[in-house]
Amino acid sequence: MSSDEADKRRRLGRVLAVAFVAALVLGPGPGLRLINPDVNDSGAVYTIFGLPKVYAWGLFWYGVELAIILTAYYKVWRPDGEASESAGNEEESHG
Amino acid sequence: MGDPNAEAGALGGLPYVVLAGYLLMLLAFGVAGWRRSTDSEEDYYLAGRGQGWLVSSLTIMATFFSSFALLGAPGMVYRDGVVFALFSLNVPLAGASVYFFGAKIRRVGQARGYVTPGDMIADYYGSPTALRLLVALIGVLYAIPYVVMQIKAGGILSQQMFPGESSFEIGAIVLSIITMVYIMIGGMRSVAWTDVVQGVLLMGGMLIGGLAVVATLGGPGPFFDKVSELPPKSLSVPGTSGFWNPEMLLTVCLFGSIGSLVQPAQWMRFYAARSTGTLRRSALIFGVVLTACFLFGVMLVGLGGQVLYPLVDAAGEYYTNADGKLLPNPAVGDTPGAFNDIMVVVLKERLPALLGSFGAVLASLIMVAIMAAAMSTADSNLHSMSAVLTRDIYDRFLRPKASQKERTWVGRGIISLATIVSTLLVIVAHRSEVDPLAMIATLGLFAIAFSSQLLPVTFDMLYFRKGTRQGAVAGMITGLAIVFFISPFMSLDLGQGIADMRKAMLGMIDKGAWGLIGNVLVFVVVSKFTQPIDQAKIDEFAKVADAD
Numbered sequence: 001m002s003s004d005e006a007d008k009r010r011r012l013g014r015v016l017a018v019a020f021v022a023a024l025v026l027g028p029g030p031g032l033r034l035i036n037p038d039v040n041d042s043g044a045v046y047t048i049f050g051l052p053k054v055y056a057w058g059l060f061w062y063g064v065e066l067a068i069i070l071t072a073y074y075k076v077w078r079p080d081g082e083a084s085e086s087a088g089n090e091e092e093s094h095g
Numbered sequence: 096m097g098d099p100n101a102e103a104g105a106l107g108g109l110p111y112v113v114l115a116g117y118l119l120m121l122l123a124f125g126v127a128g129w130r131r132s133t134d135s136e137e138d139y140y141l142a143g144r145g146q147g148w149l150v151s152s153l154t155i156m157a158t159f160f161s162s163f164a165l166l167g168a169p170g171m172v173y174r175d176g177v178v179f180a181l182f183s184l185n186v187p188l189a190g191a192s193v194y195f196f197g198a199k200i201r202r203v204g205q206a207r208g209y210v211t212p213g214d215m216i217a218d219y220y221g222s223p224t225a226l227r228l229l230v231a232l233i234g235v236l237y238a239i240p241y242v243v244m245q246i247k248a249g250g251i252l253s254q255q256m257f258p259g260e261s262s263f264e265i266g267a268i269v270l271s272i273i274t275m276v277y278i279m280i281g282g283m284r285s286v287a288w289t290d291v292v293q294g295v296l297l298m299g300g301m302l303i304g305g306l307a308v309v310a311t312l313g314g315p316g317p318f319f320d321k322v323s324e325l326p327p328k329s330l331s332v333p334g335t336s337g338f339w340n341p342e343m344l345l346t347v348c349l350f351g352s353i354g355s356l357v358q359p360a361q362w363m364r365f366y367a368a369r370s371t372g373t374l375r376r377s378a379l380i381f382g383v384v385l386t387a388c389f390l391f392g393v394m395l396v397g398l399g400g401q402v403l404y405p406l407v408d409a410a411g412e413y414y415t416n417a418d419g420k421l422l423p424n425p426a427v428g429d430t431p432g433a434f435n436d437i438m439v440v441v442l443k444e445r446l447p448a449l450l451g452s453f454g455a456v457l458a459s460l461i462m463v464a465i466m467a468a469a470m471s472t473a474d475s476n477l478h479s480m481s482a483v484l485t486r487d488i489y490d491r492f493l494r495p496k497a498s499q500k501e502r503t504w505v506g507r508g509i510i511s512l513a514t515i516v517s518t519l520l521v522i523v524a525h526r527s528e529v530d531p532l533a534m535i536a537t538l539g540l541f542a543i544a545f546s547s548q549l550l551p552v553t554f555d556m557l558y559f560r561k562g563t564r565q566g567a568v569a570g571m572i573t574g575l576a577i578v579f580f581i582s583p584f585m586s587l588d589l590g591q592g593i594a595d596m597r598k599a600m601l602g603m604i605d606k607g608a609w610g611l612i613g614n615v616l617v618f619v620v621v622s623k624f625t626q627p628i629d630q631a632k633i634d635e636f637a638k639v640a641d642a643d
Binding site (some may be wrong): 020023024025027028029030031032033036037038039044046047050051052053054055057060061062063066068069070072073075077078 | 177178182188190191194198319327328331341342348349371390398
């Protein structure tokens with residue numbers, strides 16, 4: 001891999017890391033306050049698209065986290081060793 | 096809970112057949128693991144460092160999820176509502192951590208022949224005594240509560256599946272003996288292979304449980320229509336009990352994931368992986384598949400549970416006990432700990448009614464999946480605790496010249512002793528007034544708080560490389576002391592002011608976070624003023640760790 005490519009990969013890795021932290025802070029963190037219905041408000045709306053708002057919020061951020069992980073998998077995490085990869089244990093029988 | 100005999104009748108003799116088949120299969124895996132093993136320590140503890148992606152991903156996942164995944168998590172959603180479903184978002188972070196930490200730990204471990212976390216940490220910081228002992232202490236503090244919790248969960252499940260005078264004791268003993276036997280004979284190879292079966296059962300159980308509840312309520316549309324009519328507290332933050340404020344949820348998510356990923360059993364799974372590519376795939380499978388099992392599976396059991404077994408009476412008042420603590424619907428249980436029973440109650444009472452004998456088969460399988468969740472966590476922790484005590488204590492301080500064969504047998508002895516003591520503890524505790532939810536959830540969260548104290552040195556070794564030996568020791572001691580201070584382990588009467596402060600700390604953010612704040616601050620400050628690690632040593636370490 002050229003040093004340009006390595007730099008690009010590192011930069012993308014940093015961007016994804018920041019995006020992941022943001023997804024955590026917004027998803028199950030203080031960002032919840034943006035959509036949380038106020039139980040003391042008689043007119044509060046608890047659902048969106050037929051789903052509880054809080055649950056829908058979780059699904060959305062799951063989608064974001066998923067996209068980040070998939071991008072990292074294909075673009076940042078190096079697949080070295082993949083060629084010799086198999087599913088189970090090495091055959092090392094000593095019965 | 097309803098009439099136990101009626102419940103047992105709903106499933107007939109199926110649970111016995113399914114459970115017996117499952118336990119026999121585990122023993123077969125134990126024997127198969129033993130037939131492929133050698134007498135070397137590396138083989139017993141790391142399966143010869145040859146685990147492929149399927150075994151690695153499933154053993155990492157099965158170790159990560161305890162009985163909490165199938166009992167505690169739906170119980171929390173049943174109690175607190177939809178807010179706890181967002182706890183699922185800790186799983187993608189855990190998945191990413193498998194690569195983030197695991198890839199570097201594996202490279203260095205393979206190159207230098209490390210077996211336990213203490214091997215790497217003590218070597219890097221040049222602290223063969225203090226840091227090794229501290230890391231071993233953390234390993235034991237993590238493993239013991241987890242092992243005890245899982246054995247206890249096995250007893251509880253047995254009580255639910257086969258109601259009877261001594262069913263709790265029999266369940267706890269059977270779970271612990273079978274687990275002990277296959278770890279002792281086959282080591283990591285048997286543990287990992289049984290984890291593959293247990294991991295598949297666990298994920299299947301999580302998804303089928305959720306689907307069953309959705310089907311019981313008429314499908315996704317009617318399910319969410321009925322969920323939308325739940326009390327406002329069940330549909331908002333901080334939930335019915337008021338505990339899950341966003342900061343608490345975030346910090347529990349953070350420490351529930353990365354704190355669990357640096358505990359010794361996982362660390363050893365990173366060492367055991369065949370390649371970086373193995374861990375890369377494991378990270379993807381973990382983050383994507385397991386989160387879905389939570390969000391679309393087991394969390395829906397808790398929500399559906401609130402519809403089927405409401406938390407409020409006809410007058411709209413929450414069921415509470417004399418202390419004002421929330422209680423589940425009387426049909427589920429009459430103690431605060433009985434929220435954990437929601438999965439089992441739904442399975443036994445609804446699935447056979449919905450799907451007839453096929454439903455009874457599914458319910459039995461999910462019950463076995465709960466047992467699998469408990470066993471897969473217990474086995475990994477017993478196995479890693481044996482490695483830690485043998486490598487980090489026996490080998491270093493008691494008998495440095497012991498042969499590998501001797502050390503492996505000492506490890507087996509530790510496994511049997513720890514299993515017997517834990518089982519006795521669980522059985523004795525069962526005869527006193529112990530709240531099962533408190534056992535499963537509270538002890539589990541404190542265990543993670545302890546293991547989280549490994550995070551600063553882990554980050555430093557793998558990424559920053561600025562810390563010193565003295566900084567690492569001081570930071571770890573500080574972190575552990577803070578966690579002890581706020582934990583129920585330290586129940587000394589230190590006055591009302593201290594008690595109030597402890598309560599306030601526990602209500603704000605996760606306990607692991609408090610320990611970590613102190614740990615990091617002390618680690619950074621002490622490292623500034625103490626002798627740095629030799630640069631040549633750092634470069635040599637970095638060359639291996641960063642070689643991607």
